Amino acid sequence: MNKMHEVAKYEYTRHVNNKAFWITLFAVPAGILLIMLLSVVITFASIDTDPVGYVDQAGLIKQPQVQPEKTSFFEPFIPLIPYADETSARWAAEDGQIQGYFVIPQGYTDSYQLIYYFNKPLSSEIRTEVDTLIRTNLLAGETIPNFERLTEGSHFTQASLDGTRIVGENEAAKIIIPMVVSILFVIAVMSSGGYLLQALVEEKENRTMEIMVTSVSPNQLMAGKIIGNLSVGLTQLLAWMVVAAAVLIGFGDRIPFMQNLQIPWGELILSLLLMLPAFVFTSALMAIIGSTVTESQEASQVTGLITLPIFLPYFFLSFILQNPNGTFARILSFFPMSAPLAMSTRIAITNVPSWEIILVFVIMILFCLLTIWLAGKAFRQGMLQYSKRVPLKQLLKKEAGRE
Amino acid sequence: MQSIVVEHISKSFGDVQAVKDVSFEVAPGEIFGLLGPNGSGKTTSIRIILDIYEPDGGQVAILGGPMDESKKNLIGYLPEERGLYQDVTLEVCLQYLATLKGMSREEIDAKLPAYLEQFELSEYRKKKVKELSKGMQQKAQLIATLIHDPQVIIVDEPFSSLDPVNTQLVKDILKEQRAAGKTIMMSTHQMNQVEQLCDKIILIDHGNVLLYGGLQEIYERFATNQLLINTSQPLPEALPGVARIEQLNTMIKLTPEPGITPHDLLVTLVNQGIALNAFEIATPSLDEIFIQVVQGSNNGNGKKEIQHEQDA
Incomplete structure (x- = not known):
């Protein structure tokens, strides 16, 4: 346990002491604020006040x-x-x-x-x-x-027939908050996963893997790396949320839909729970890539295959918003990689049956187990392959290295 | 008790058999040389000993039993593929690697400066590892191997990238560690280092054991009754009892006829009135033994003999 802590501590401080971390930390909220500010200014500046x-x-x-x-x-x-x-x-x-x-x-x-x-x-x-x-x-x-x-x-208040869900008019925040938090969380999960991937590929590029596995157990190494890099992602998320809270406290009363804000805790917690398996399988998928490729450039190319399905619901947001219980929205919310964003969006805007929520958790947990199993195989087979990528086919075969 | 006991290990990767039925033992207070040509299975054997690879057959006992997590802190390993974190300072990198060997912050602070001083790296401790020369990185890697005072030290090509001064430094350190009762296993191509350091060696090729035993014993096994002499006088073209005379760089090698001993040859030389500057029994160098055994094995006639020797 102690060595896992050391690995996590090293991974965390390494990133936090890096300029790139601080640039990302400030650039993202600054960028969002700038875009918001610009759009507000442009909107008001375009109003013609001539008589x-x-x-x-x-x-x-x-x-x-x-x-x-x-x-x-x-x-x-x-x-x-x-x-x-x-x-x-x-x-x-x-x-x-x-x-x-x-x-x-x-x-x-x-x-x-x-x-x-x-x-x-x-x-x-x-x-x-x-x-x-x-x-x-x-x-x-x-x-x-x-x-x-x-x-x-x-003023209209909408209530579902079974009375479980009530959304008042001018309560856009109730819908927007879980969605925004989900998207922020997915960004944090993806950036943590990216750091993890980078950390694994660097072990290969630096040829430190042999030293590592003769000092720490693979489980401690992986767990330490995951915890360390997750903490980096969460630190970013926390910093952004602090900025968001400061903006709300400072200017909230000037933003119409933020007035009389009520946070929908139920939907929010459910969305966050969906992020847990998302984090596990993202880490595992990144570990698979990190163990099988040999260079960071190659890794970043393959990462797109993970990023795309995870952010897919975001590209089809208008479809999901229009028909949150339609076939398309449901397919997206049951496919494990797109489920975190798709399901949390549906939960925010409509009444999703309990069995569907349970089913999506079951699917995601099974997918987590599958990816962890594959990540273990990939790590054992690929950790000392410095020059050759391990093909996926080989991962699925019986292991040659250890069995 | 032996620190490392390797019994009949074998390992294949696909169709390639990297290690075949290799057995040896290493005792505390011993420097053991693991020798072999490139691709002979040395690194695979080391990785099996360290539990990085699981063998297809056979078993390994290290410090009295199978490898486990608690023993990792008792082993210092310098891998063939050197690896240090390039983007951090030398000090941070070594501190981190030492914590992974179970050292506390206080222990590291107490020991690291002395090691940096010994390897003349103190002034570079705040430099990023990637800014250091290859030789400096090699020395840093040796610090990472030794700082936690391991019981078993396994070093793969410890002298590569080192200048003669640092080579001597590392040799001295390895001798100190041996004197302190540590078990040292060294894989190298540099036969002169093996001759100067090792107590016992194993020679493997294509995964097979070609030679195994104490260094002195191996020299004796391969000793001939040839003589090396140095004289300022020209030698006659033929000498009684001498089958062949070869002029080497500074020495002359005499091969006696069957039944003639080195002592008989010395008497002959003295009787001929030849003034000798040097006279010694021509022991084959480890290089010569290495080449002889590996070539013999590749011609298919060495293996059987050596296996027999190993059983004996």
């Missing part, structure tokens, strides 16, 4: 638009300017003073039709301003309790 004109032929507007006390980049304001007639409005539009104008025709309250003449197309922000102006004037003088709340419309 919009209107011609009130219906004589509806008695109360003009009220300018808010405070406006900012993130709280834009589009002024609505009244014009006496269409000619002057058109002239102002052609002159570039306004980005367009709309006409409230006579008999508006019969047809509720508006016409918008534009230089630039109608944006949702203009619509909101115009709707607010017209609603306020239509309902002026009426005494309506909770007027603002009324204009928002109803």
Whole structure:
């Protein structure tokens, strides 16, 4: 046990003392934050706050638009300017003073039709301003309790027929959190697996394997390497989660769907449980590759064969979201390598029958046992093969080296 | 008690039989030479002894029984394929390898500086291993082999990449270890080192044992009654009782006729009035014995004789 601890400690400190680790650690959240920030800035920057004109032929507007006390980049304001007639409005539009104008025709309250003449197309922000102006004037003088709340419309809560699952409106977080955590976890599992693979191939490239197996048992060596490299992956994950938590605590109240956040612990824990066998078989598969190939370049080529099926559900996310209990989503959630992402996505958005969840765990555990068995064979056959790759066919045959 | 007992081990890889029925014993306080041409099965035999490979047949007892995890700390191994972690500093690499041999941090801190000093590596301890020369890496590897004070030391080509000064250093260390009662097994091609260090040797080729026994005993077994002499005078073309006269580099080799002893030849030389600078019995070098036995085996007539010798 002590030697396993030493192997794990060495693997961990070796990575943590490496520049590449810190670059990955900071680059990933910094990259995500940068992309998020850029997309928000681009969205707000694209809002045109030039004034919009209107011609009130219906004589509806008695109360003009009220300018808010405070406006900012993130709280834009589009002024609505009244014009006496269409000619002057058109002239102002052609002159570039306004980005367009709309006409409230006579008999508006019969047809509720508006016409918008534009230089630039109608944006949702203009619509909101115009709707607010017209609603306020239509309902002026009426005494309506909770007027603002009324204009928002109803909130929906969805409940499954058996009553086990309830998702309220504006609770996107409930769906997004398990999905995001699963994806982050899979990234952590894959990066840990990548480190493990690298560590094994390096033992071969450095010719240290013979020293290792005459100092430590293969089981201690493997367990130490897996624990050490998993810890590296988990350290990254933890660091990213701390960043995410800091962002939520600092800015959470400004992100609409994060308000009144409720973490769906049940779904989250189930998703994390799915990651355990995923981690085991990923490690075992990486160990198979690491033991059978001879160079890191060759290893990285073969790794794609593992990465692709694991991330497959991510590429077909829209199919799974549209029909989470459909055949395609179910196939993906029962295939052991794509199961962690596919099943956790389904669990997040729909009600997956218990037997399916049990079945996927059984499939994944069997797959873990198979890959561990193969990894053991690969390690024994391939550990001292410095120049020759061990073909898969040979792995499946009776062992020549030890039996 | 013997530290290493190898009994009739054999091992095949596919159709290739790497080791066939090899047996030998190594005792504490002994340097044992494992010799053989390239691809003769030396490394495979070592790997079987260390339980890296399981033999197809036969068995190995090391320190009184089969190899197990607890014995790994009692063995120091310098593999043929040298291996150190290239991307870490020399100190970190050696500390790690020592912890895997069961040493505590305190023990390592107490012993490592002295070893680094002895091998003149102290000033390089903060350098990355990959920045060190081949010879320095070789010395570092020897430190990793010895630092945990193993009972059994198995070294595969310990002198490769070493200059004469460091070769002498390693020889001295191996002699010290022998004096301390350690069991040392050495595989090498350098016959002069074997002659200077080994107490006992085994010679294998194509997985077969060709020669096994104490070094002195083997010399005696292959000794001829030829003589080596050095004289400043020219020798007559023929000498009574001498079948052949060969001029070597600085010496002259005399092969006596059957029935003539070296003593008879000395008397003849003195009687002829030849002033001798040197006179010695021509013992074949280990190199000569090696070539003779391996070639004999390849011609198909050596094996039987040697097997017989081994049984004896």
